[in-house]
Each structure stands twice: as structure tokens, then as C-alpha cells.
Amino acid sequence: MKKQIFRLFKPLAVLLCLILCSCSMQSGGQVNQSAQNSVRITVLDVGMADSIFIELTDSRCMLIDAGESEAAETVVDYISSHGYDKIDYLVGTHPHSDHIGGMREVINSLEIGEIFMPRVEHDTYTYEKTLELIDEKGLEITTAKSGVDIIDEVELSAEIIAPCSDSYSELNNYSAVIKLSFGNTSFLFMGDAETESENEITADVSADFIKVGHHGSETSSSSEFVNRVGAQYAAVSVAEDNEYNLPSQSVISRWEESGAEVLMTKDVGNIVAESDGSTLSVGGESSGAGESSGTDKGTALNTDGESSASGTGSEGSGIGVGSDSGTDENSGEEAGEATNTNGAEPGADSAEASISEYSWILNTNSKRIHRPDCSQAKNIAEKNRAYSSESLDKLISQGYKPCGSCMPEEGEQ
Ligand SMILES: [Zn+2]
Numbered sequence: 456m457k458k459q460i461f462r463l464f465k466p467l468a469v470l471l472c473l474i475l476c477s478c479s480m481q482s483g484g485q486v487n488q489s490a491q492n493s494v495r496i497t498v499l500d501v502g503m504a505d506s507i508f509i510e511l512t513d514s515r516c517m518l519i520d521a522g523e524s525e526a527a528e529t530v531v532d533y534i535s536s537h538g539y540d541k542i543d544y545l546v547g548t549h550p551h552s553d554h555i556g557g558m559r560e561v562i563n564s565l566e567i568g569e570i571f572m573p574r575v576e577h578d579t580y581t582y583e584k585t586l587e588l589i590d591e592k593g594l595e596i597t598t599a600k601s602g603v604d605i606i607d608e609v610e611l612s613a614e615i616i617a618p619c620s621d622s623y624s625e626l627n628n629y630s631a632v633i634k635l636s637f638g639n640t641s642f643l644f645m646g647d648a649e650t651e652s653e654n655e656i657t658a659d660v661s662a663d664f665i666k667v668g669h670h671g672s673e674t675s676s677s678s679e680f681v682n683r684v685g686a687q688y689a690a691v692s693v694a695e696d697n698e699y700n701l702p703s704q705s706v707i708s709r710w711e712e713s714g715a716e717v718l719m720t721k722d723v724g725n726i727v728a729e730s731d732g733s734t735l736s737v738g739g740e741s742s743g744a745g746e747s748s749g750t751d752k753g754t755a756l757n758t759d760g761e762s763s764a765s766g767t768g769s770e771g772s773g774i775g776v777g778s779d780s781g782t783d784e785n786s787g788e789e790a791g792e793a794t795n796t797n798g799a800e801p802g803a804d805s806a807e808a809s810i811s812e813y814s815w816i817l818n819t820n821s822k823r824i825h826r827p828d829c830s831q832a833k834n835i836a837e838k839n840r841a842y843s844s845e846s847l848d849k850l851i852s853q854g855y856k857p858c859g860s861c862m863p864e865e866g867e868q
């Protein structure tokens with residue numbers, strides 16, 4: 456019975472999907488639809504890892520790191536659902552798997568312009584396979600080191616300001632550190648650079664927004680460095696209840712005492728910063744944020760200039776939270792409708808459906824099965840998101856694979 460409904464709905468779902476896709480194309484005409492003349496940064500919530508997607512002027516974009524391999528679908532989905540099929544500038548800050556683990560899938564899924572990575576030997580499967588793939592694709596790596604310009608234009612620049620040395624005992628210090636400037640606003644992306652590297656940087660590190668180094672670890676963000684940066688917003692990419700006990704509370708206090716509002720992915724999901732060249736608005740994209748169109752979020756973001764304390768404030772200042780696109784049709788829907796639980800209707804359900812209504816969140820595009828509380832599931836594009844209460848076996852027989860992050864016993868590791 457359920458199956459028949461499934462079959463009936465499938466063509467409908469495809470049609471719906473096509474309509475939605477064409478709409479979102481029209482609404483932008485081009486990517487970065489919030490404006491051709493704005494820069495939008497998303498520190499993706501990829502758990503205990505880094506991935507930062509940057510929408511630039513002239514429909515260009517940059518990706519700094521791609522999270523662990525389990526997060527690759529989240530990253531690729533986010534980028535595609537914002538209308539990009541090419542990454543103009545791809546940066547792998549350093550070879551740790553929480554930064555380049557998802558890189559291969561990114562390179563396989565999207566067209567790649569230039570690649571920047573530090574020159575360093577690192578003997579791991581992930582790193583070696585990544586280098587091999589880059590080679591196979593005929594792409595060339597530009598060595599990431601201080602003084603290298605990724606973009607050097609009047610209004611927009613992206614400069615690599617570290618590493619400043621050729622060798623370090625700590626791999627994290629090879630991290631490509633990037634300073635992005637757009638008009639009067641500036642951004643700093645630290646990778647996992649530690650204090651040894653911070654101390655070497657001679658470039659101007661002052662910035663309005665910083666992606667804090669090394670997931671808020673005590674190894675980084677020395678008092679001196681924090682004060683040099685003088686950020687208004689400090690974004691920390693970190694998972695809840697992680698084995699490393701990150702972030703360090705003293706590091707968080709240090710940033711707060713310097714005057715920065717601290718936002719953490721574990722609290723607010725994706726962290727989004729948008730600049731028109733003079734004003735910067737920053738907020739958390741709460742979990743389950745609908746990704747069907749960047750337009751809604753762009754506008755909402757602009758209204759959220761206030762900077763209340765992180766955590767609670769970010770809810771209110773959240774961006775769209777999937778309500779613009781989905782809720783109207785869904786809010787009245789009864790829980791546990793057959794159509795929802797079949798997982799057959801992409802985007803049919805709103806993100807607000809309560810966890811008890813279904814057992815799994817599906818990514819109908821990448822064919823992954825997630826537990827409802829999986830942090831990776833938050834970022835699935837709305838059009839690719841479905842909910843299901845089918846048995847695991849059944850879903851697997853339909854071609855789905857368990858997420859390696861929330862169901863590790865079934866996944867790769
Ligand atoms: Zn890291």
C-alpha cells in the first residue's frame with residue numbers, strides 16, 4: 456500500500472523538484488543572488504571539522520576546507536543548492552582529515568578552478584589520495600604560503616598570510632591562513648594555525664570577522680593575537696561533546712573579552728556572515744534551515760544587524776530557518792502522513808517535523824540515511840531532504856547508505 460503511494464508520488468515529486476529548481480534559478484539568474492555586490496561567508500556546521508564556503512562577487516566562490524569525508528555530501532549539497540557548479544578557488548588549509556577529508560568528493564562533484572594547499576609531506580591515505588585525484592584531474596596546486604594572492608582586486612582581495620616558514624614540527628602550523636577583504640570589511644580564516652604561526656604573521660591581521668584557529672583550542676588564539684585581530688565576530692567550528700573538550704573556555708573568554716561576539720557551529724549550526732562592503736551582518740543558520748533558496752536568507756540576514764550574545768541571540772537572528780520556502784504548505788500537515796514517512800517526496804516536509812515522527816532523515820540526492828539528530832543531516836538541501844520510518848534494511852535495499860558519521864558501525868570507520 457505504502458509502496459503504491461510511493462510510486463504515485465515519485466513522478467509528482469520529480470515534477471515538483473523541476474519546478475522548484477527552475478524557480479530558484481530564476482530568482483537569482485546568477486548565483487550569490489543576494490547581490491552581485493556582496494560577499495557571503497558560511498562557516499558550515501560539519502561537526503569537529505572545518506569547511507567554509509564563500510560566495511564572492513561576479514558569481515565566483517571559494518571553498519576553504521571540506522570537512523571529514525562523512526561531511527562531503529553536506530558540503531557539496533550546500534554549494535550546489537546555492538546554485539554553484541564550480542568552485543573558483545579551493546583551499547585545503549592543511550592535510551588533517553577534518554579539513555581535507557571531504558575534498559575528493561568535492562573535486563569529483565564540482566568543477567574546480569584553482570587549488571591552494573601548503574607544501575608539506577603527510578603520510579596518510581586521505582592526503583595521498585587527494586593529491587592523486589588532483590593530479591588525475593590535471594589540476595595544479597599553487598603552494599599556499601604567506602604573500603600569495605588568491606584574489607587581488609580593488610574592492611576584493613584574498614591573500615594568504617601564513618604559513619610564513621617552510622617547516623614546522625606541528626602540522627597545524629602549515630595551515631594556510633587567509634585574509635579576505637571586501638570594501639571596508641575584512642575576514643580572517645585561520646585553519647588550525649597555532650600560536651607559533653600566529654606569532655610569525657607580519658601581515659595586518661585586523662579583521663571584523665575571524666574563523667578562530669584550531670576549533671577554539673588553547674594551542675591557538677594567544678592573547679596577543681586575539682588583540683591584534685580585534686574582531687567583532689569570532690566563529691568557532693566545533694562539535695558538541697567532542698573528545699577533545701573543545702573549545703577551550705579560556706579561549707572563548709579571550710575572544711569575548713576582546714569585544715567579539717562568539718558564535719559556535721555546535722550552538723547555531725551554520726554561521727553566516729554577509730557584507731555589502733561597508734556593513735557586516737552575522738547570524739546563525741539554525742539547524743534544519745531550509746536551503747532551497749539563498750534569496751530568503753540573504754534578505755533576512757540583512758535585517759539582523761543586532762548582536763545579541765551568542766547562542767540564544769542567534770535563534771532570533773537566524774536566517775530564514777526554512778520557513779519562507781516550506782512551512783506554508785507544511786505547517787498544517789498532520790504528523791506521520793504516509794507521504795512523509797515514505798521518504799519519497801523530496802522537500803515535502805518542513806524541518807520542524809518532530810523527531811518522534813520518523814526514524815531517519817534521508818538525503819535523496821546522495822542516498823544517505825541519517826539519524827534524526829545527526830549534525831550532518833541539518834545541512835541537507837530542502838529539495839533533497841526526506842523523512843522515513845522504513846527499516847534500515849529496506850532503505851539499503853532501495854540504494855541508500857548509512858551516514859558514516861552518525862552510524863559509524865555501518866559506515867567506513
Ligand atoms: Zn582541524
Ligand SMILES: [Zn+2]
Pocket residue numbers: 549551626627647
Ligand atoms: Zn589540524
